[in-house]
Amino acid sequence: MLEATLSALEQSARLRIAGAQSLEELEAVRVDALGRKGTLAQASKEMGKVPAEERGRIGKLLNAVKQQLEEALDAKKRHFEEAALKARLDSEWIDLTLPAAGVPRGHLHPISKIQAEIEDLFISMGFVVLDGPEVETEYHNFDALNIPADHPARDMQDTFWVEGGHVLRTHTSPVQVRGMEKLGPPLRMIAPGRVFRNESVDASHDHTFYQLEGMMIDRDVSVGNLTYFMKTLLGSIFGREVTVRLRPGFFPFVEPGFELDIQCLLCGGPGCAVCKQSGWVELLPCGLVNPNVLRMSGIDPEEWNGFAFGLGMTRLVMMRYGIDDIRQLQSGSLRFLNQF
Numbered sequence: 223m224l225e226a227t228l229s230a231l232e233q234s235a236r237l238r239i240a241g242a243q244s245l246e247e248l249e250a251v252r253v254d255a256l257g258r259k260g261t262l263a264q265a266s267k268e269m270g271k272v273p274a275e276e277r278g279r280i281g282k283l284l285n286a287v288k289q290q291l292e293e294a295l296d297a298k299k300r301h302f303e304e305a306a307l308k309a310r311l312d313s314e315w316i317d318l319t320l321p322a323a324g325v326p327r328g329h330l331h332p333i334s335k336i337q338a339e340i341e342d343l344f345i346s347m348g349f350v351v352l353d354g355p356e357v358e359t360e361y362h363n364f365d366a367l368n369i370p371a372d373h374p375a376r377d378m379q380d381t382f383w384v385e386g387g388h389v390l391r392t393h394t395s396p397v398q399v400r401g402m403e404k405l406g407p408p409l410r411m412i413a414p415g416r417v418f419r420n421e422s423v424d425a426s427h428d429h430t431f432y433q434l435e436g437m438m439i440d441r442d443v444s445v446g447n448l449t450y451f452m453k454t455l456l457g458s459i460f461g462r463e464v465t466v467r468l469r470p471g472f473f474p475f476v477e478p479g480f481e482l483d484i485q486c487l488l489c490g491g492p493g494c495a496v497c498k499q500s501g502w503v504e505l506l507p508c509g510l511v512n513p514n515v516l517r518m519s520g521i522d523p524e525e526w527n528g529f530a531f532g533l534g535m536t537r538l539v540m541m542r543y544g545i546d547d548i549r550q551l552q553s554g555s556l557r558f559l560n561q562f
């Protein structure tokens with residue numbers, strides 16, 4: 223009698239185990255069959271009614287049913303756990319050979335790019351790159367460049383004066399003086415940097431802009447040497463012939479002095495806001511170093527001479543990239559900068 227009950231009980235539990243769809247359903251089967259108040263526990267209460275000679279056999283049968291159901295439950299449980307693990311691994315699988323998702327990267331400002339190109343070019347021709355302070359002494363910015371206090375040339379550049387008689391340097395030319403003082407002749411140097419002028423801003427004038435100074439001091443330096451370096455510089459930056467004109471220019475620290483203008487690459491000549499309708503852009507004033515300047519920095523002008531130039535680097539960048547308003551360059555606008 224009990225034997226038949228056990229067999230029916232086992233069969234029904236096995237069917238439910240096979241049909242279970244989740245760990246929760248499986249647990250319910252386990253509680254119903256093997257729990258303290260489950261069907262197997264109920265059946266074992268019937269053991270007392272089993273004749274004594276049958277008890278051993280039926281007892282073993284009861285244990286065997288219990289053990290087999292436990293094994294079936296464990297097997298099904300493992301099946302669920304393995305399926306869950308596989309699903310998790312499938313969903314988390316990543317292909318390590320795929321390239322990483324793009325991280326947005328910044329890039330150099332167009333002025334920094336051109337500056338680096340010019341530095342490389344001049345370094346390849348034996349020049350050193352020098353740096354100087356942006357807050358400069360009046361002596362280095364003016365006096366040592368042959369511009370004494372009462373000289374009208376001081377008015378050529380509108381100056382920001384700083385307390386204590388210092389100035390925000392109006393040009394990179396004071397670095398010439400520092401180069402001569404520190405290194406002496408022979409000297410081949412360039413000095414890129416930020417300069418400041420107290421003047422009104424328009425499409426081609428900013429109050430803060432970049433220049434790049436150049437100076438060569440040696441024996442027998444000529445205007446021919448100067449024009450060679452100017453041509454090499456422009457050829458390398460523009461990678462093609464650009465139309466230039468050389469005209470006399472006055473700067474107290476050079477004699478003779480020149481203005482090298484470039485034909486406006488924004489309008490191509492007829493005139494625009496950048497070239498002030500003239501078709502030409504002032505870019506590269508230059509000349510042979512005034513003997514007074516050499517003398518003031520302790521260099522004997524009887525033995526040494528040289529050339530110097532002061533490239534308007536911000537304007538060069540405008541010409542190179544076709545930028546029609548200087549104010550864009552320091553606007554910090556990413557819409558503008560992302561184009562380069």
Ligand code: FA5
Pocket residue numbers: 379392393394395419421426427428429431433473476479504505506507508509530531532533534535536537548
């Ligand atoms: C000078 O500053 C001289 N120190 C250059 C020099 C050096 C001459 C060595 C001779 C020998 P100038 O004031 O012209 O020169 O300025 C040089 C260049 O800077 C100009 O040709 C122009 O390209 C640029 N520049 C001048 N003012 C501005 C401005 N407000 N905004 C942008 N660029 C300017």
